[in-house]
Amino acid sequence: MSSIQILGIDLGKHSFHVVGHSHSGKEVLRKKYNRNQLISFIAKLEPTIIAFEACGGSHWLARKCINLGHQTKLIPPQYVKPYVKGNKNDFIDAAAIAEAASRPSMRFVAVKTEDAQVIATIHRIRDGYIKERTACMSRIGAILLEFGLSLPKGHANMKALFQWLAEQNQELPPSLLNELCSIHEHYSYLSQQIKAQDIKLHDISEHNELARLLKTIPGIGDLTSTLCIADVSSANNFANGRNMAAWLGLVPRQFSTGGKPKLFGVSKRGNKQLRTLFVHGARAILSRPETTGKVFRQWLVNLRATKPFNVVVVALANKLARIAWAVLQHLQAFKAALQP
Known part of the structure; x- marks a missing residue:
């Protein structure tokens, strides 16, 4: 099995369909295993890239593969779908996962602890x-x-x-x-x-040290800080704060063509639960602008004077998400004095 470069696995509760691709992209393996058989197979396999969709049980299996010396790649299911050829079945899904994992521009999900x-x-x-x-x-x-x-x-x-x-x-x-x-x-x-x-x-x-740092940000308490630790885990998963805000669905939905950009309401993509908590945190700040809101100074005052309330809430939630990324990235507490 040394010819396998990428192993794509279609996960299930009891059955796991495996397709292996060589360096040239040729299919060299097509097998179906139960859970115990799969672990035994992976343990005997030489270190390689193992890819599967980020779904139920995927993080547990990813940790197993890493402990056995393999490199794991978790792919969002919506990014695998374009690579499914013809009718859908488990082996075709596994082949699509292997092909998607080979793309240099593919986005992957970080493995959770x-x-x-x-x-x-x-x-x-x-x-x-x-x-x-x-x-x-x-x-x-x-x-x-x-x-x-x-x-x-x-x-x-x-x-x-x-x-x-x-x-x-x-x-x-x-x-x-x-x-x-x-x-x-x-x-x-x-x-x-x-x-x-x-x-x-x-x-x-x-x-938790990271949670304590996150709680220095206005509008972020126990719920938001702990869910950030669980779902974001590391700021290195995002290139910058805007990418994290986009992952939360707090940026405008875009539909541009012919060089003409069109922006709509927030995309609401990604992590719905964490996005909701950031929005609630923004609402809490706007309910007491004279106390918690004053750290944002004139920016919030001008926005509140010119935009509808819900627009201001989402804009503030976006800003809180970016600040949260900066706190996680630099491992420093939020400093209100640095805000413009």
Whole structure:
């Protein structure tokens, strides 16, 4: 197998389709393995380039390959699709991955560490609890509406649900109150779980040097700093701050032809969760411009005076992302005095 230059792998849960290309691009291997067989095959293979799409389980396999002496290349799935020839099947996908990995202009995804994946898992579980709690609140509101009661929005009203029901002076069936009691207990449980996840992220941000540096930036707290550590990991993954902002989808969408540039709204490409946190951070700054917002001085004042509010929010989020890249790149805390 010494003739293999690039090994393309189409990942699956139980089956893995492998296609090997030689230095000339000729296909020299086409095999299907299960998980254990694949690891055994890679362990016996001479050091080579192993490529696969950045998807579920890809970072674990990438770390395995690196430990076995191979060079790994993780490719975004949307960049592999143009190289798929003819009908789609697993071997054709593996061949497309191998071909895409051979292109010098191809963009690759950095391999995440175990710690970064654990932080991302904490965020994912927290988001799941929030979605479940929102659904639980909506369910309670819909049930009460069926009995002629419109529950006001907000967690404060939800926490004081039974006190609010007592103030309505409306008799409800005892069996309905039992059901409400049960679902309200589930709401309280979800709130406790969300708080527990917040405590975990706070502890991580307090003990991680990069997270502490990121938290010196206005609008960035425990959530944004820890997710940056998990998803960005190293500033070297981007050439500059603008590239990181573009990866987050915080730059204008472009459609230019014939030498005529056309710019539209933000692209919203890339990491949606981290982009949302930067936007929320920008909104938090604009809610208190006289305190947190003053570090941006006249730039923010002029922008707020000439642009709509949401445009200013995205522009500020873009700026926060670029500052975050600079902090990660230079390993220095944010200094407000250096801002124009």
